[in-house]
Amino acid sequence: MKLTKRQRQTELKKSIIENPFVTDEELSAEFDVSVQTIRLDRMELSIPELRERIKHVAVKTFEDEVKSLPIDEVIGEIIDIELDEKAISIFDVKPEHVFQRNQIARGHHLFAQANSLAVAIMNEELALTVKSELQFLRPVKAGQRIVAKATVIDRQPEKNRAFVKVVSTVDQVTVFIGTFEMYRMTEQSEGEVG
Amino acid sequence: MKLTKRQRQTELKKSIIENPFVTDEELSAEFDVSVQTIRLDRMELSIPELRERIKHVAVKTFEDEVKSLPIDEVIGEIIDIELDEKAISIFDVKPEHVFQRNQIARGHHLFAQANSLAVAIMNEELALTVKSELQFLRPVKAGQRIVAKATVIDRQPEKNRAFVKVVSTVDQVTVFIGTFEMYRMTEQSEGEVG
DNA sequence: CTGATATTAGTACCAAGTGCTAATAGCGGG
């Protein structure tokens, strides 16, 4: 005996999920039934035709790509700054900043907020990050607001260096700590850093 | 005057890149030419038909999904991966990634590439970064291609930890080194990390 | 005015379907 209708439909579903690019004709060969039977099965299971399945997959990923573009100019909004001393910025975590699977913010957004704040605090035309140590203490989820507070903890003007500590909190709970060794870039030495 | 052939083809290319789901008929309306002209244009530009374009997008993401890791959420493009061992990704630095004043890439892009590669290499549903140490050795400019190589240097399965080292180079010159302490997220402990 | 290029029109054909009708197969109960 070939397979009961029910069994075949179960397997059909699996097959299509596993490989959405399969045609009715290929499925008809796989299950040794007519193409019409496959089509009836798809109808009963509400499985769309090949082209619609492909399109669906494509639209999904296309939208994902559009979403994953961000990280543009300034990350977060600076709400207070005293150059060379301290600065505060806020960053609202939105759906596009988190892992889809568990809604936890991806690390580079926390880093980006902290790092751009460290850059901003430098009273300099431009500053570059040289070294950094980070601790991701607690996961941050979509909908939460991260408050990052940066403080200049050490200055070495002769070496064009400054050290900045950034503590990020959500509802007064520390979620991230980063220390940044910053290089003050003056106009005569644009090329190298290390 | 409508548009020259050349102008139209340039715009056509843009239109299709922006929205690969557009049909020849829609394009013919957009540019006020016949469907045949659109088809000739596509031929000259070697742009495949709608269904092939959609399929291409779908196949791309489907293959990514089959590898079943958050590869679709990686910054940069993964060109080689051996789960739990090593991985390589490339990231092309574009104008939107650099400081306008001196064309140097912002640090968080280098971090994002390295960190997401560290996440991808973990053979795990989801991994989170716990700690990280970074060195920005040389500035990277727009137009350059960063090659990041990640290696798992230590595993502590009992603690759900792994240590990943990422070295990023431009033209064989090391520009960035990062070490990441990663937390393997298993289904029973979803909540806390620190 | 002649040629070359660009554009449009029209036909036949294809893949992978939908939607519909109709025929047939297999089996179980009375």
Added chain:
DNA sequence: CCCGCTATTAGCACTTGGTACTAATATCAG
């Protein structure tokens, strides 16, 4: 053994979004 039911198969017209090809027309430049 026939009735009724479900399952399966077959066939046809039609759809989308094209390809491949031929032929006619438009436009412009020398």
